[in-house]
Amino acid sequence: xxxxxxxxxxxxxxxxxxxxxxxxxxxxxxxxxxxxxxxxxxxxxxxxxxxxxxxxxxxxxxxxxxxxxxxxxxxxxxxxxxxxxxxxxxxxxxxxxxxxx
Amino acid sequence: xxxxxxxxxxxxxxxxxxxxxxxxxxxxxxxxxxxxxxxxxxxxxxxxxxxxxxxxxxxxxxxxxxxxxxxxxxxxxxxxxxxxxxxxxxxxxxxxxxxxxxxxxxxxxxxxxxxxxxxxxxxxxxxxxxxxxxxxxxxxxxxxxxxxxxxxxxxxxxxxxxxxxxxxxx
Numbered sequence: 001x002x003x004x005x006x007x008x009x010x011x012x013x014x015x016x017x018x019x020x021x022x023x024x025x026x027x028x029x030x031x032x033x034x035x036x037x038x039x040x041x042x043x044x045x046x047x048x049x050x051x052x053x054x055x056x057x058x059x060x061x062x063x064x065x066x067x068x069x070x071x072x073x074x075x076x077x078x079x080x081x082x083x084x085x086x087x088x089x090x091x092x093x094x095x096x097x098x099x100x101x
Numbered sequence: 102x103x104x105x106x107x108x109x110x111x112x113x114x115x116x117x118x119x120x121x122x123x124x125x126x127x128x129x130x131x132x133x134x135x136x137x138x139x140x141x142x143x144x145x146x147x148x149x150x151x152x153x154x155x156x157x158x159x160x161x162x163x164x165x166x167x168x169x170x171x172x173x174x175x176x177x178x179x180x181x182x183x184x185x186x187x188x189x190x191x192x193x194x195x196x197x198x199x200x201x202x203x204x205x206x207x208x209x210x211x212x213x214x215x216x217x218x219x220x221x222x223x224x225x226x227x228x229x230x231x232x233x234x235x236x237x238x239x240x241x242x243x244x245x246x247x248x249x250x251x252x253x254x255x256x257x258x259x260x261x262x263x264x265x266x267x268x269x270x271x
Contacts, residue, residue: 003107003147011111013202015118020198022122024191030127030173034134037165038118041141045114052148057234060150064235067160068246072253074165078172079260085176086263 008049016042029084029091033077040070103147110144113137131169138162152228 015038022035044063051059085091117137124130138161145154235243 003103007107007111010206011114013205014115017195017198017202018115018118018122021191021195024194025188026122028127030169030176031122031130034121034127034130034169037134037161038121038137041137041161045141045144048145048148048150048153051150057230058238060153060231061235061239063150063153064156064231065239065242065246067156068250071160071165072249074168075253075257076260078168079257081172082175082261091176 005049005053008045012042012046012049015039015045027092027094029081029093029096032093033074033081036073036077037070040066106147107144110140110147113140114144127173128170131166131173134169135162135166138166149227152231 019035019038019042022038023032026032026035044066047059047063047066051057051063081091084096088095114137117133117140120133121130121137124133138157142154142157142162145151145157
């Protein structure tokens, strides 16, 4: 008795939407990065569910690559946050308007 | 039994995902994200992806989350962060996505996809199978991934380095 793939898709969509809302409504830049992690995990759940459904290991390998990119993103993102905090003494994204026209 | 496990994992994942966004304090957000990572790993185990479950715990819970907590504590954040004033744009993007989600849900529930015939791929060692796929079919992307990690490492060091003239023992 296996779970239909629809359930995994719904779970993934819920997590992805939560992450999207988090990116759009939070002002703390670290909370925004955490929401990005939520979205990455939602896609990973999708990949693994389809890998099981289609009996193709390519999905799991792609999760591996997504994990690599997530690690790189976190390293660079947190370094940028540290540099921003050093320059502006805040991590509120509404204070970062240097590039706004 | 499968449904019981899936229900537990999915429920906890959805709940902690909402908590990550809802908590005011970034430390609580990071900790609930940690719980979510563990349950995603459990979900991977039920999906016969044992290697990925281990990697999820080691890399996400062990490395990425520790990095987040480290930075949160390094910056000594205040928790008086309020939601964004950009919520109109958020509603404009989120509303159609939510509608699309429900439309897709209604469509997929009315016509459940037919399960493919089971291949004998899942028998045996998952780590062995993933390794063989990774180092044969996906060898070039694997090398590109290592390059990405190298570039990210150098970029992080350059970005976080203190600027200005050389100061001994800053």
